[in-house]
Each structure stands twice: as C-alpha cells, then as structure tokens.
Amino acid sequence: MSNAVATPPVDAGAGRTVPAERTGRTTLSMNQAINAALHDALAENPRTLVLGEDVGRLGGVFRVTDGLQAKFGADRVFDTPLAESGILGMSAGLAMAGYHPIPEVQFDGFTYPAINQLVTQIARMNFRTRGALPMPITLRMPSFGGIQSPELHSESLEWLFAHVAGLKVVSPSSPHQAYHLLRHAAQRPDPVVYMEPKSRYWQKGRVDFDEPGNLEGAHVARAGRHLTLVAWGAMVSRCLQAAEAAAEDGLDVEVLDLRWLSPIDADALAASISKTRRAVVVHEAPKTAGLGAEVSQLITERCFGTLKAPVERVTGFDVPFPSGSLENEYIPNIDRILYGIQRVLEYRRG
C-alpha cells in the first residue's frame, strides 16, 4: 500500500441534485436512521468516507455502521487502530486531499486523546489558510449517558466543542432529525461535531424522507404557554416527559430542542421565552461553565425585561460523569426538572 493519498474520485454529483433514493415515511430506530443517512451520504458522494474503530467488519458497537463496508467496500468504510488522534489526524489529511471524511469516535469520552487534532488542526484549518483548505468533516460520536456504561464511555462534551471556534456542534433527539441532520451536516463545507444520544439509539420514531423540515437552528418539540424547557440530545425526551407531568398539575410547558449547540439559535430562544417568560435549561454536563450558562445569558440579554424569574439550570453535578448505575443519581430526572420548574414558579421580585 502506497503512503501517498490517492487522488479523490471526481464528484459526479457536484453541482447537480442527486435524486433521493429514499422517499415516503417509515419507522426506524435512531441507530437505523443514522445508518441510512451514512449509507445515503456514501451513495451520493464518491468522496465520502467512513472511518473509525470497529465501523467496518463489526458494523459499529451500536450497529450504526452495520452493512456499510459490505456495500461500499473497505476502501470507503474502514477500521482504524485504537488511536483517536490518528482517526482525526487522518481525517484532517483526507479533507485536505479533497475527501469528505465521516470519522467516528467510538465513545465521547475517547475524544480527549484527539483534542489536539480537533482543536489545533480541524477547527482552525479553514481560518488558518484563509479558506484555501476547508475541513468538510462530520465527526460522529455516541454521546451523553443513559446506558450505565463503564467510565469514559459516557460524557457530555458539548460545552467543550461549542467553545472551540471553527467547530459546529449538533445533536439530534429523534430518528427523523438524526437522519436529516446528519445528511445536512455531511454536506456542509465546515467541520461539524455530530453528537448522537446513545441512550436513544433503540427508540423508534417516524422518519419522513420527503419532508426534512427546517434543519437550521432550534426546534419546538412541544408548544406551551407558561414556561420553556431548553434541552438537547437525550434530555429532550426527558423534558417532554417532565412537560407531561407538569401538564397534570396545570402548567403548560414548552420544550425547545436546541439541536445546534454551536451556533446557538438565540432568535428561537428569544421567541419562545418572550412568550412564556420563564425558562429552565436542562443538560447532563456539570453545571459550572456548562452550556446552560451560555443559554441562560442569551435569554437574559434578549428577554431581561419580560422574564418572571432568573433562568434556572437543572444539570449534572460538578463531578466526573459517574459510571454504571450511579449515573441515575447524576443525570437530571423528571423530579429534578420539576423542582427546577417549581423554583422558577416561586420566584417573586423584590
């Protein structure tokens, strides 16, 4: 095998609309929806590659890349050594050479060894070269907790990625969004960190291939009048459950799924909280310097005059993400979200 990077194949679809292979509506689990999106991205663009630990022969530890190597060959869907810095370093080089890599970091906690490649190379290359070397890389990673995993297999790193200029960050909350947001991310010219909520991989949902809906910015997952829960990833479904519980008590709660964590859709935050005048941000990462602080400040800047109470945060604790069943004490549950709502309701000025 030569060390030289092969000239990438000509993108036959460049500048033309490739006819969508999939049409209509179907029911898929999230890992199947992501598998379909990867399949279609590979089929659409001959320069798209999928690489990572166990993504080839095994088909991924969550079956997300199942069958892709058999369909597209080991040149385009390939296993890498257990070296995340190598996976992202190779992706940077492939992007420089004209490819569109979709690397997988097998678990979010395994990103730490690759931070140098991600922050000092992938995030900056476009800026450094004044646009000469864009990095069309979609970095997938099973993210957040909820599966009682061993240590470092469950983290909540959106606070870190969102702070790195040059990276876009997105997290889907349903199979429909997982399919379309991944297709959307893979077509962008800039690096996107795509955070898959691993505890939601097996939940099924309707996927409409013809109607992706708006893929930019936030998404109102549930409309309500009295208070807005702001969440992303796996916390969206938990907030929807909390909203159902609140409805039993007579409170009409809106759930805003941020989806894009960089950039954050400040207009959608303002539109929702201008209406409800109360907000609680929910995330799994520790509270201190978490993304909840940024969301809270964006709300305060735009809605200070109409807010009925300070924005409340319901988050993980300021400790390392616990492994095994201890995570149940750490990840915000329905009751902790309801307590957060109660604190907002009880606030009185003066």
Added chain:
Amino acid sequence: MAELSFPLPDLGEGLIEATILEWLVEEGEHVERNQPLVEVETTKSSLELPSPQTGVVVRTHGGPGETIDVGDPLIVFEVPDDTAGIIGTVPKDEKPKRRVRLNVDLDD
C-alpha cells in the same frame, strides 16, 4: 440474530494458554452478563471466567482437559442484531415515575 465470538482473554502475568477444567454453561443456555462461564486452569491458578455478554450460548470451544491459546475462540453467543456488540445496558423506554408535584400559582 447475530453471532458474537469471544476469544480466551489475556489472563495476565504473561500466560499464553489455559486448560478447560469445567464448563459451567451449556450450548443453548441463556446466560447473563458476568455469569460464570467456565473454570480454567493456568500454570498460576485456576479461575472462573465471567460472561462478557448477555445472550444464548451457540458453541463452546474445548472440553475438560483441553488447552486453549489466548486469543483463540472460547465461546460463541447468539444475540439480537440490534444489540450485538454494544457496551452498557439498553435502556428501557418506560414511563418514568414522578414524585414531585407542582404548586402552580401563576401571577400572570
């Protein structure tokens, strides 16, 4: 359904093989993760190996008295396609219990 094969793991201390003493599970049996699978003997000690996986045993390799090299197949499981190889526990999608009740007294 998918088949998952597990090799004899590296038992540490530079050991390169182990001898099967007794299988604690049978082919066709459903085993839980961490359930004892097999008792093996090395030149250092005898020990029970826990199951790395929940699933149905399809095949076991080697009978009592036979020696297996580290890295050679030890046992094969059958698992549902969508859970093959996963790490952690597939969460149950059940309606969560709530204990907190809201006191809703809106001043608007």
